Amino acid sequence: MEQNRQYTVKELIGRFLPYFKPYYKTLCLDLFCAALTTICEMILPLIIRQITNTALQDIALLTVRMILGLGFLYFVLRVIDSIANFYMADMGHVMGAKIETDMRRNAYAHLQQLSNTYFNNTKVGQIMGRITNDLFEVTEFAHHCPEEFFIAGIKIIVSFIILAGIHLPLTVMVFVFVPIMTVVCRIINKKMRSAFIDQRHQIGELNAKIEDSLLGQKVVKAFTNEDIETQKFEEGNQKFLGIKSYTYRLMGLFSTSTRVFDGLMYLTVIIGGGFFMKYGVILPGDMVAYVMYVSALIATVRRIIEFAEQFQRGITGIERFVQIMDADVEIFDEPDAQDLENPKGEIVFDHVSFEYPDDHNTVFHNLNLKIRAGEKVAIVGPSGGGKTTLCNLIPRFYDVSGGKIILDGKDIKKLTLKSLRRSIGMVQQEVYLFSGTVFENIAYGKPGAAYEEVREAAKRAGADEFIQNLKDGYDTYVGERGVKLSGGQKQRISIARVFLKNPPIIILDEATSALDNESEYAVARSLHELAKGRTTLTIAHRLSSIKNSDRILVLTEEGIVEEGNHDQLMERGGIYCQFYRMANEIK
Structure with missing residues (x-):
């Protein structure tokens, strides 16, 4: 309406x-x-x-x-x-x-x-x-x-x-x-x-x-x-x-x-x-x-x-x-939706098509993809190819225009939104911290979490040391949108938030692309720790950060045009190989 x-x-x-x-x-x-x-x-x-x-x-x-x-x-x-x-x-x-x-x-x-x-x-x-x-x-x-x-x-x-x-x-x-x-x-x-x-x-x-x-x-x-x-x-x-x-x-x-x-x-x-x-x-x-x-x-x-x-x-x-x-609720629980129990993290895109509902701009058509539970998949490609959109479809930030997405054998439209999104953790390039303390921002991943749980999550994210050095430690006020912290600090707090949530599926949307080298290294270690034992989708422009992925997908306006690990794609000498060589030349 x-x-x-x-x-x-x-x-x-x-x-x-x-x-x-x-x-x-x-x-x-x-x-x-x-x-x-x-x-x-x-x-x-x-x-x-x-x-x-x-x-x-x-x-x-x-x-x-x-x-x-x-x-x-x-x-x-x-x-x-x-x-x-x-x-x-x-x-x-x-x-x-x-x-x-x-x-x-x-x-x-x-x-x-x-x-x-x-x-x-x-x-x-x-x-x-x-x-x-x-x-x-x-x-x-x-x-x-x-x-x-x-x-x-x-x-x-x-x-x-x-x-x-x-x-x-x-x-x-x-x-x-x-x-x-x-x-x-x-x-x-x-x-x-x-x-x-x-x-x-x-x-x-x-x-x-x-x-x-x-x-x-x-x-x-x-x-x-x-x-x-x-x-x-x-x-x-x-x-x-x-x-x-x-x-x-x-x-x-x-x-x-x-x-x-x-x-x-x-x-x-x-x-x-x-x-x-x-x-x-x-x-x-x-x-x-x-x-x-x-x-x-x-x-x-x-x-x-x-x-x-x-x-x-x-x-x-x-x-x-x-x-x-009267604004339409476009994403909602179906009448027969059920909770997702004991999620493993297997994701299947079955003939998925998508266009934005407001301007009807088609992003991809008839996309097929299977991601095994626990697999680390990286997605690369030119801007506008649909990388972020593909990842936004999994937690149903948007609904598919055609086809379906299946999680652990169940159509995600047949799952309750709360249980679906509870199973997914997202770390994005643009970190949003709420106006409050460091503790409150990490605890947002698990409302009601005890101090020990929050600190353990921060340790695993490599954030505990710098938090302890802040003026008031975990009680430090971060300012509106976290303006009092550096980009790397904010990113590690957002990773700690996901550690506390402890979901089986992780989506990393260019999580290190806006950081300096030192911060990128610290955050990359945190992300490596976070990805252990979880289904992980990584969108990255810095191709050096995804060399060790189990599988790399090259997504363009034509869909998935290349697929394989780093060595296989380099041998093929296609789009990924060109991207990788261009990135090294820029360095």
């Missing part, structure tokens, strides 16, 4: 309503309190009307008992109103915050299930904006949306009933403006929603730009391109200003149009009510009640107007949330 598909308000409300289900008791009590506060507010004009009409009829009828009785009634109503209002402000907002939390949890859980294709085509800044800033608006929306519309409904209906009971023609004259105002507001609201969508998208673009620039700040400084980055940011910033200015213009139009209708309603009461009172059709107290109820009605309309911006922000946030939730 398209990430930027637009939904109707009805669809979005329908998707949002189920989030109220766990809190329906809180919502019902919140709406009950809203009804109490509304009723308390609407009784005041009746009290004033009663006092005014009684006094005009005969001042003697306005007794102390009546005045104190009505005063006591109003006091009780204000106490009820205060208690109800406190509950609405407290538990109503907490309910909204809980709904926001539930939505963010669901969005994050769904993101964890999405395939590499989604993340390849979506900026991280946009994703972060959707699950943080956009959902901030949901707290207020979840609380105020049902509350404000419920209160407005009660006020409009009750006001109409009471005023119609006083004088129906004047009531109809006043209320005739309500449907007209509703239509005008709806037209402007539609434009406001579009503007808010653009605003949210642009702030996501700004977030993505800031993240990209800050993460690449070393490159920016190295090329002295600070001015260029500032200019790029300013272009986005000015675009955001333009969108926001247009939004405020619409809001101004919205507010002005409602003020015009306010004036027309008051004008109707003044002229119509004045004539009706002049000819004795309504009493002065009735006129006072009319003014108070129309004031209350207009105040309600103004609250809805003020809420309109919040409503649009909330709806926009819900829409961007729904777009995440």
